[in-house]
Amino acid sequence: MSTKTYRIVVVGGGSGGAMAAKQIAAKLPSGSITLINPLPFIVVRPTLARMTVSANNDLLETAMIPYDKLFSGPNGTFVQGVVHEIKPAKSKKGGVVVLEDGKEIQYDILVLAPGSHWDGPLDIPDEDAETFVKEQRAKFSKASKIVLVGGGSVSIEFAGEIKDEWPNKEVTIVHNGASLLNDTYTDRFRKSLDASLRVRGVNLILNDYVDEIPTDGSAVQTRNGHTVEADLVVATKGPRPRTGFVAKSLGESAVDSRGQIKVEPTFQLPGHPTIFAIGDAINAVEQKQAAKAGTHAGIVAANVVALVSGSKLKEYKGSTEMILITNGRNGGRAYFGFLWGLVFGDWFARTLKSKTLMVPMSRSALGY
Template identity: 30%
Template sequence: MARVVVAGGGYGGIAVAKALDDVAEVLLVEPREEFVHHNAALRALVDPEWTDRIFLPYGNLLRHGRILRDHVVRVGDGDGAVTLSSGRRVVADYVVLATGSAYPFPAKMDVFGTVAAKARLRAAREAVAEARSMLLLGAGPVGLELTGEIKDRWPDKAVTIVDPAVDVLGGRYPEEFRAELRRQLDTLGVTLLLETSLTEEPVSEAGQAKSFTVTTRSGHQVSADVWFRCFGVAPASGYLSGSPARTAAGTLRVTPHLRVDGHDRVFALGDLVDLPEAKMARAAGMQADVVAANIRALIEGGELTAYRPASPGISLPLGARGGATYQEGIGVLGAERTAELKGGDLRTTAYTELLDPTRDR
């Protein structure tokens, strides 16, 4: 059988590995002990019942392939070879780069061990529970969603959001959508300080229970007990630093078939790819479908499929009952419809069924 090495066990990586398990020898290389459903990590921060739910074992993902708990540290000894941090060199017929990106905790876990990650969540939850006021730096999707989770769990906590952008979400998406989010934030009692930033970050660590006062460049003083950084995505592509396909931003240039530029049998997807598309799990899943179809076509014979980025859209919950959704061609959907689409389950059931179908949900 053809051998496929998939670097990264996130949303796109598990989808490709699962899709090719029947036609190839799949080796999924992932340093985490278990899959982390990061789309629900902010809910797990505030709700202890979710702490276990977002960690899912890899053991039931593949029937024929194998999971290697390791890092890919080099790709490039010929199209079909990767080197792992353990020193092992694996030769493959096809390579899929799906290592995703790093993002500040709690949106993404910053430790690989499950026990340590759960302990990190519990400690941060205790800090938030004790706090009377919160400061969030960043009014993007993570900052707004975290705000919604905090206010849903603890309505009386004061939350202030600071962002240098002119509006929430950096001014992206239609004004009608952003206005609906601002309206709901105002109803929740959230303080939005836009078009400004802090003169200095708080002296405490993010997620640490320690009261502080900071000043914005516009002259506002903000006092809070806990703060979190809600910006700063960074593609996990350091192992590709010598690749001509790597951009200055750390993403990879790809062909319409999602091959890495200059490589016939190396594909990339998700947060790694340099495409004009929001970096979301949905996009990673769609790209995974195309990558898997193209590798299958190369193995079995057939035509390759070109990837077409989805039209702009976002579903942004503010807790289990709030939020707004925008989809080009449909328009803006309010809190009730957003809660139906995403607020309650956060697609946890779908990933549980994929990774661990016997698990009691």
């Protein structure tokens, strides 16, 4: 098939999907690339803790970045919409994507980057995101005793932002592990995070669970019998893959038991050589992070070109685990999984992420 008529559709405009669409459009200037996303802008997700806690920033204006400058040439198009169904051709070469409004978009190659469903303040709605953010800010401002359920990076970053804004508010994290995060990371790193929050007055309840999150400002009851007074309880657990339409369209065998899309090392779906998937929603055995989605995007862009030209496709070999977690505007911790596991502290985190939350870099990547 000629590249002049190739139609590439990318579903999902997060860090992986947007970069995949941009790179494919640059590599295949004679192709037709369509990016579909429910929102008309990308949300820079590392900003959400600060954006939804505090009004003392410009993140509503700078961290929701439109797609209007994503494509440098005329071969890229953005369509706002929610994908309802995929209809592969019987030959499994190409097919049609159906949106919730009934619109159909044909594809020769499809890239799925649907991302995840989140809870609480991270659950940015498809409509009126600004109102939602302002409502979250009002909840945090009004509360005096806040419980964060889950002890991953999201919870840590929320705790840091709350303490920056209101040092005297009572903040408690309930986590099911012996230290924050999970055992992907070394005990040394995890314990350093514990200590960095405790020194700011954050209470940690470890090796415990909250089975039911109250919505009426009542106390939290943990599985191990703790009662924690709260007037705001925030779910900060990990996300769930946004893949219902994939299982519905391609069959339950297309996803694993956690709802993650099954992929080959080339990011192709088994049995569907013209469908790729990347980002949080795939079953790669690794921590789900925006940086990894960006790496996926580069490989998929190269593989789309290879598929068009009949060349050999690249395989993803995985990524070294690393993470950079903020603790407010001036602190945080970083981990790099080299050697024995390298740990860096406040100065490193502040310089690379905490001050700007990588907004300038994200804007530049989208053409701003």
